[in-house]
Amino acid sequence: MLSPTRTRAMLLASGAAIAGLLAAGLSTGVSHAADNESCRPDGLYKTAGVDVPYCSVYDAEGREKMGADHQRRVIGYFTGWRTGKNGEPAYLAHNIPWSKVTHLNYAFAHVGADNKISVGADNANNAATGMTWPGVAGAEMDPALPYKGHFNQLTKFKKQYPNVKTLISVGGWAETGGYFGDDGNRVASGGFYSMATNADGSVNRAGIETFANSSVEFIRKYGFNGVDIDYEYPTTMKDAGNPLDWQLSNARRAGLVQGYDALMKSLREKLDRAGAADGKHYLLTVAAPSSGYLLRGMETFQMQKYLDYVNIMSYDLHGAWNEYVGPNASLFDDGKDAELAAANVYGSSQYGNIGYLNTDWAYHYFRGSMPAGRINIGLPYYTRGHKNVQGGTDGLWGKAPATTCPAGAGLTKCGDGAVGIDNLWHDKDTNGAESPAGSNPMWHAKNLEKGIVGDYVTKYGFPANTTLTGTYARKYDATLVAPWLWNAQKKVFLSTEDEQSVAAKADYVVDRGIGGTMVWEMAGDYAWNAAKGQYEMGDTLTSLMYDKFKTAAPYGAKKSNTALPAQAVDIKTEFTEFKLGDSNYPITPKLRITNNTAATLPGGTEFQFDYATAAPSNASDQSGFGTKVIRSDHTGSNVGGLKGDFHRVSLKLPAWQTLAPGASVDLAFNYYLPVSTPSNWTVNISGTTYALAGDLARGVTVVQPGSTTPPTTPPPTSPPPTTPPPTGGACTGPAYVAGQVYTGGSVVSHKGRTWKAQWWTQNEEPGSTGEWGVWKDQGAC
Secondary structure (H helix, E strand, O other): OOOOOOOOOOOOOOOOOHHHHHHOOOOOOOOOOOOOOHOOOOOOOOOOOHHHHHHEOOOOOEOOOOOOOOOEEEEEEEEEEOOOOOOOOOOOHHHOOOHHHHEEEEEEEEOOOOOOEEEOOOOOOOOOOOOOOOOOOOOOOOOOOOOHHHHHHHHHHHHEEEEEEOEEEOOOOOOOOEEOOOOOEEEEHHHHHHHHEOOOOOEOHHHHHHHHHHHHHHHHHOOOOEEEEEEEOOOOOOOOOHHHHHHHHHHHHHHHHHHHHHHHHHHHHHHHHHHHHHHHOEEEEEEOOOHHHHHHHOOOOOOHOOOOEEEEOOOOOOOOOOOOOOOOOOOOOOOHHHHHOOOOOOOOOOOOOOOOHHHHHHHHHHHHOHHHEEEEEEEOOOOOOOOOOOOOOOEEEEEEEEOOOOOOOOOOOOOOOOOOOOOOOOOOOOOOOOOOOOEHHHHHHHHHHHOOOOOOHHHHHOOOOOOOOOOOEEEEEEOOOEEEEEEOOEEEEEEEOHHHHHHHHHHHHHHHOOOEEEEOOOOHOEEEEEEOOOEEOOOHHHHHHHHHOOOOOOOOOOOOOOOOOOOEEEEEEEEEOOOOOOHHEEEEEEEEEEEEOOOEEEOEEEEEEEOOOOOOOOEEEEOOOOOOOEEEOOOOOOOOOOOOEEEEEEOOOOOOOOOOOOHHHHHHHHEEEOOOOOEEEEEEEEOEEEEHHHHOOOOEOOOOOOOOOOOOOOOOOOOOOOOOOOOOOOOOEEEOOOOEEEEEOOEEOOOOEEEEEEOOOOOOOOOOOOOOOEEEEEEEE
């Protein structure tokens, strides 16, 4: 049976206003100190009319609460198939280093033919709900639970480690367009493609409704903290994803993004309502692509606003789906990627010499629309590799073309993947034969590096007297942050991870305020067994990340790097009319601006916004709006990493163009590498600058242009201060106290000056919030 190892496999080879604002989670006046809204993460969508219990999960800064020693996330995928029942080494819930992780994603549930979430029939052979492990210490069932299997174990251990959250992950590479039946055979129905999108490309709202309702029932039944969607892939790029799914996916390409967006919105709203009823916030997350190729066909990933956080699958960036030999999961670009060079990425000024097959690029893509803390980068605890490598430096950036491709791959050209002892965790093709990929757990790779044949090889079909051919020399590129093993005799290249690379990636996460890391999969980590003289399953890399993160500063919780206006207006901006697939270069959608305010916008009204440095600073328009980049945090190539997060863009309504209340205007926008939803919008109307309500920013008050009074003002939670602001001399206001809640109108003294709060605030020090911030300087005292 095909294991659902997530891959980018084969894909590059084939080439009104207030109600709406409340729905978006925006404040329309002074916040209540006890409001859950005060804990809503910056940019996260809120369901209309629902008091979502954000404070059960998030603190007053909108940061996730994970325990005192977990300042950043360590998210591990725990797979359902390493049960030990097939004779191979087991990885069960008691093997998880529970004190070192923050979240566990169970892989996988699937979408059944009835469009409901499922893990299959409930029986003794069902690893999720029915299987038991008699005699295995630590795997004893909790008899108080009405289900057995992995779900019983996860719930049992969560009682001991209450800060760890579990999510049910749905889909995966092998179960996005179908699912595995109880007999182990793949059923070519069900799955995301047909559940979310009809055959004609329209949104399948009935299917989505069924799935979302069943997901709520599922997590309540089995005690999960949320849902993780692993849809591979809702992109318009032809022949992307599992070739076994192309019969479903290719015909629906034009509607996949819309279906994905509708799915995420439905899940978010149903989880919000369930959370309000249950008194706890339920998480919604996704495993997202990291490749610029895939993301080019996903519009602006506008569904990000529905997600608590995104886990970037920043691995499978190179592998045996094509001939180009490179790292599985490099942190940075080095300007030498052979696959990108062949596509003239480095030779094109339009691309800005930006290489887009690396973790740093993928992080910056999402940073364009999300706070750093709502992003987690992916790390692989498995290898990818080729054999018969020609050229390159110790194989790196060489080539390994194959003459025959795996059955069912749908490819006429592919790479020569490593096999045998160099492919321990191999998938199988549709004929049941080994699929060459160089896929190994990291503990096996460590044994290869040391010249050790582990005693476990017999469990994988190798004889006890197996010997190794050649030497597996460890190599490391500091620019890429990528280790690999190179067997010069066999011409085998295996891309790995180890303490050096993981430490560098953990430092990268800490230094940039990133939310944390996500690991595929926990069973690949290693530890040294001195008694046996070999590496086995362990927690070396996971422990390393825990140690790096436990004393780190809190993660970045704001979208914008600069202070934005505290007052927002309801002017909607959206990118529409994307061309499909390989017809979408350059990327030329329409930018539609809709005026939902009561005022007419005059000609010359200026809009500004940020987009990610993952794309070059050459965005423009073809409609006379004078679109130009007015500031860039990064210029030039991205060798060694992008140096900043945003390009700042300005555009103006033409002098002759007014925009009446309710009216829209379109302009033809133009850019060259994919960007996630542009954010941090401002609009200058008749000399006053406002934020836009659609950014879903924390603490923003929605007003009409020219007015400083919000449309409705909820009563304050405490009487306003009766002491007038001092005009100088002695500081008569109470001293500012960190952690105390202040409402609009509160006056404090701090560092010899008097300050007045413009709206609800907590833990924002006077003097640190800038011109547009919460504290207004009333002068020296």
